[in-house]
Amino acid sequence: MSKWPFLAAMLILIVASGLFSGSEAALFSLKERDRKRIGRNGASGRVVTHLLSQPDRLLAAILFWNLLINMTYFTLVAIVSADLSRPGVFTLVCLLTIIFFSEMLPKSFAVMTPARIALSVGVPMTIAVGIVSPILPFVKWANEAAGRLLWPSFEPEPEIELTDIERAIELGTDDATLLRRERLALRSLVMMAEIQADEMMRPRSKLMIVSPPLETSLLGEGSPPGGYLMVADPEDTSGQTILGSIAVRLLRPQQIDDLPSAVEQVLHVPWSAKIAQVYDQLDEQGISVAVVVNEFGEVVGALTVDDILRGVLASTDQLDAAEDQIKRLGGNHFRMPGSTSLRALAKTLGIDLPEERTATVGGHIQRHNERVPRAGDVAPLAEFELVVTEEDEDGIWIEAWLGPESERPSS
Numbered sequence: 001m002s003k004w005p006f007l008a009a010m011l012i013l014i015v016a017s018g019l020f021s022g023s024e025a026a027l028f029s030l031k032e033r034d035r036k037r038i039g040r041n042g043a044s045g046r047v048v049t050h051l052l053s054q055p056d057r058l059l060a061a062i063l064f065w066n067l068l069i070n071m072t073y074f075t076l077v078a079i080v081s082a083d084l085s086r087p088g089v090f091t092l093v094c095l096l097t098i099i100f101f102s103e104m105l106p107k108s109f110a111v112m113t114p115a116r117i118a119l120s121v122g123v124p125m126t127i128a129v130g131i132v133s134p135i136l137p138f139v140k141w142a143n144e145a146a147g148r149l150l151w152p153s154f155e156p157e158p159e160i161e162l163t164d165i166e167r168a169i170e171l172g173t174d175d176a177t178l179l180r181r182e183r184l185a186l187r188s189l190v191m192m193a194e195i196q197a198d199e200m201m202r203p204r205s206k207l208m209i210v211s212p213p214l215e216t217s218l219l220g221e222g223s224p225p226g227g228y229l230m231v232a233d234p235e236d237t238s239g240q241t242i243l244g245s246i247a248v249r250l251l252r253p254q255q256i257d258d259l260p261s262a263v264e265q266v267l268h269v270p271w272s273a274k275i276a277q278v279y280d281q282l283d284e285q286g287i288s289v290a291v292v293v294n295e296f297g298e299v300v301g302a303l304t305v306d307d308i309l310r311g312v313l314a315s316t317d318q319l320d321a322a323e324d325q326i327k328r329l330g331g332n333h334f335r336m337p338g339s340t341s342l343r344a345l346a347k348t349l350g351i352d353l354p355e356e357r358t359a360t361v362g363g364h365i366q367r368h369n370e371r372v373p374r375a376g377d378v379a380p381l382a383e384f385e386l387v388v389t390e391e392d393e394d395g396i397w398i399e400a401w402l403g404p405e406s407e408r409p410s411s
Contacts, residue, residue: 006079010077014098014101018106019124026114027048027058044122047123048119061132196271197269197273199341207302208229209242210230212231223248227248242291247264269292270293325339326340326345338360340362342363346382351382368380387400
């Protein structure tokens, strides 16, 4: 019975050690985007952001407390085991207990839900850091002194330059396909400054938009188109106001049963915004989805970080797919579906894009005639004329001729 106070103290130390170990794993496994998102979660989020702003100080404090706790724990183990008949067995059991319950279990749990754990331990870690702050400079000095003693000539390697990477690629491969892909990626990066959001966005008709309450049954049997679920304003019955998004394909198993906690803010951008600008804003705010609106403020589609990166890193076949939709029927006579990119058609015809333009050829005809395109509608495009020649279940088919209508080939 005299040993129970020591055993109770050991139990408390195991819990304390697990708290610091789990906190370390949670705080330092947060990605940059998670940190930005946590910073918007009120006072607790600001506490975590402040802690992570000085990572060396935070890590030194956590390691100090863990070392102090473990030394105290094993001191108590030695005291208790001194009067036991089998002290070696007791010591081994205590060692395995602290390894499992203070290291393995809390760190595994913390890595699974780092954001939630980080918000929970922000205040305790701030207090712990504050208590040991007076001795942290000494700890830092001792660490630097040990490093200089063990590695006196150790120096960090210089950062690699972009020109070094290019030179290494040129010398390291003669693969024409690889070089072609590099040129393609560079071309795509340049085009990001020219392509508008409405050209790369996923149309509203292909988005999965839901209103609260958010339940697991909304996911159905698979991931929504593009991997994102759009959350509409519950007070807007038309579904035109999208307030958030859920990255379904990135959800952890435990998050599927709690969809409201996975809702992320969205960025609203005009249809004419450049892709490069949209990507910069998404990256700066640490969010994944931009909702594209037209000049009337209506939602016309959505653009995700995945869509942008896929567009930059797409293969040649993917980038040229829009141009492959355009079929030359002879001379300056072309045929294409209404969903064909207007940019791809302008490139094929060798003309400049109009200042007030839409994403698709069908949209261009609709804007010109101010109605949904139908057979017989005509619209000019530079020196070409676009004519809707056919309608079917898949949409409309459009033909382009050079010159006035009298010069069109007879059908």
